[in-house]
Amino acid sequence: MPALASSSRTNSAVEQGGHPQHVQLLFDDPICCGMTIKNLNIYAKKKTILSVSEVRLPRTGVVAVMGPSGSGKSTLLKAIAKLMDDNLSHEGSVDINVINGSNKTQSARSHFAMVWQKPTVFPCSIWDNLKIPLRKRKLDRKQWCALMERALEKTGLLGELGEQWWKQRAQRLSGGQQQRLSIAMGLLKDANIFLFDEPTSALDPMSTEKVEQVMCDLGETKLVLLVTHSLGQARRVSDYSAMIHNDGEYGVLGEFSRTDDLFTRPASAKSREFIMRETGWRQAKN
C-alpha cells in the first residue's frame, strides 16, 4: 500500500456549491498518486448527473466506490475509462499518471481492464475468449496456455472446468463462471487500472470469496476501483473508500478516506446515514 502524504488535509465542512465536502486529499506526492479527478461534472443534456470537486487516488490499492442506486457510480467508472455514453457530456479532468508518464503512445483505454455487473463473454470457446487480451503479445501456444491457466486458477475456474477447458464454449458456463472468465480476461490484459462494477452481484458466496481474493491480490500492484453495494465487501477488500451521496437531483462525491476511517467514523452525516441504513445499525444514529 502506498504511503500517505504526510501533509494530507481534510476538506471537511468546506462548503462547495452549497454541499459539504469530506474528501480527504491524500496522495499529494506524485509518486503515490495514480489518478487525479478535478472539477468533474457529468451532464445528460443540461441535467447534472454527477459532480466530483477533487479527489486523488493511489497508484496501487483497492478503492471502494459506494452510494445509493442512481447516484452515478457506474457513470464515474465510465468517465474514468473514457467510455461514457454518447449522449452524456462532461467538463473537468481525469488525469491518470500511468498514462501521462512513459506509456503515452498507448491508447488510454488499453490501460484499463473492466469487469461490469453483467458478464461479457464472446460466443466462442474459452480459449478464443482468453486469446483476445493476449493477441498482441508475441508468445507461442504453450506460453499462452500457461498464462491463461494462471488467470483461470486465480479466478477459481481452472479446477471447475477440468481437462480440455480450452474447447468449452464460454456461453455454456454458468453466469457466475462467465463473470469469472471476464475477470480472467482482465487479468491477462496488461492493464494498470482495474475497474469493477458490482462484479460479484451474480456470484455465490464461495465464488465471491475467490473474486475478492483476486481483487486484493491485484491491489498489491495495481489501482483497483470497486463499485459495490456490499459494505462488508468494501470493508474486506478495500484500502480506501469513496462515498457518492445523492444531493437533490444528482450524485456528489461527498467523502473519501481510508476505509477503516469511513466505517468507524464517517465524517459526513450522509455517509453515516447510508452505513446505518445498509447495516441496520439504527440505534447508533444518535
Ligand SMILES: Nc1ncnc2c1ncn2[C@@H]1O[C@H](COP(=O)(O)OP(=O)(O)O)[C@@H](O)[C@H]1O
Ligand atoms: N446515458 C445516460 N443518459 C441519461 N441519463 C443517464 C445515462 N447514464 C446514466 N444516467 C443517469 O445517471 C444517473 C446515475 O446512473 P448510474 O451511474 O448508472 O448510477 P449507479 O451506478 O450509481 O446506480 C441515473 O439517474 C441514470 O439514470
Ligand SMILES: [Mg+2]
Ligand atoms: Mg451502477
